[in-house]
Amino acid sequence: MIKTKIYRAVEKGSHGRRMNVVFDYIIMSLILLSVISIILESVPEINSKFGYQLRIFNIFSIVVFSIEYLMRLYVSDLTHPSTTRFKSYLKFMFSLQGLIDLMALIPFYLPMLIKIDLRFLRVLRLTRFLRVLKVNRYNNSLNLIGAVIKEKKPELLVTGFVTFLVLLFASFIMYYVEGEKQPEAFPNILATFWWAIATLTTVGYGDVYPVTGWGKFISGIIAILGIGIVALPTGLISAGFMDKIGKTKQSNECPHCGKDIENRIP
CATH class of the missing domain: 1.10.287.70 (Helix Hairpins)
Incomplete structure (x- = not known):
């Protein structure tokens, strides 16, 4: 089934498929490159020369993260089982990782939907840095630290x-x-x-x-x-x-x- 294949690609687990490892490394690399691009945008000299390339990369990364978010939403009945599929969607969307994923995407799509104060938009764009928190999903060491803090x-x-x-x-x-x-x-x-x-x-x-x-x-x-x-x-x-x-x-x-x-x- 397509859903099973998507689940095995996006979610770690006992299934342990090579496809999952490749997917993890691609997303982790893209997250880190996105954070680097945000840092480079803040340097006027670099932004004036490579601003267009950085914006293109930002659009590309948003597209990939959006597809990843939709994939996770699609298999949410497997990752966040509930009585109905709609409740599974909600459980994923309001989970910590789901909220982090959504907050990382909102600054790109919000201006397309509503007119917004540009000053507020500049502040909202800072939430793009939340992409780095997505690494937690792909890194066992970070999950281990979280488990230790919870235990202690x-x-x-x-x-x-x-x-x-x-x-x-x-x-x-x-x-x-x-x-x-x-x-x-x-x-x-x-x-x-x-x-x-x-x-x-x-x-x-x-x-x-x-x-x-x-x-x-x-x-x-x-x-x-x-x-x-x-x-x-x-x-x-x-x-x-x-x-x-x-x-x-x-x-x-x-x-x-x-x-x-x-x-x-x-």
Whole structure:
């Protein structure tokens, strides 16, 4: 069946066909080239010389992505099964990947359908960069990172909440310590929150800094705390990532020969 062939081409799975691998590499290459073209368009010298070629390439990539989107919509009853085909269409269209695909296409087609403010259109064109997020569909490593973050979600939420409390506490203290001496730098707690973020992450832009003795002491404490607090989510994700890689490798190995089962493409 045509639908089965399209499904095997656009969707990864246990079927593992060479056609799927070729399709993946073509789309991934086109996504990366599209992002490069967006970057080149922002360079006036390059855009003035090769603007026409870049626009032609953009049209070509939009056509390919549109065909890919329609193909995925066509097999949505297989990828997003539901009671009716229409519901399967909706499930795909409102899924994360479906929305990313659609948002990457909208800036090209919208001006053809309705008259729109050109200033708004320029902002909307930035969503073309969402094409790079489509790579997530074709890259096992990115999917693995997503799975790790999902698995470590409770720990990351707790770490994020503790970080927010430390930032808020530091902002309160620094506002009352430095507010009178530097009313322009620490005018309110909300503005002081920016200083707390720059200090806790140890970025230290230097645009806002304490001048009093107590302020410098508190700033030093916050900077030292930041080294440990910022490292916590990094350590959690790294540990989870290594654990996930080990489990994935172990599950993909054949119990008899020890070879990678996933890489066998008939």
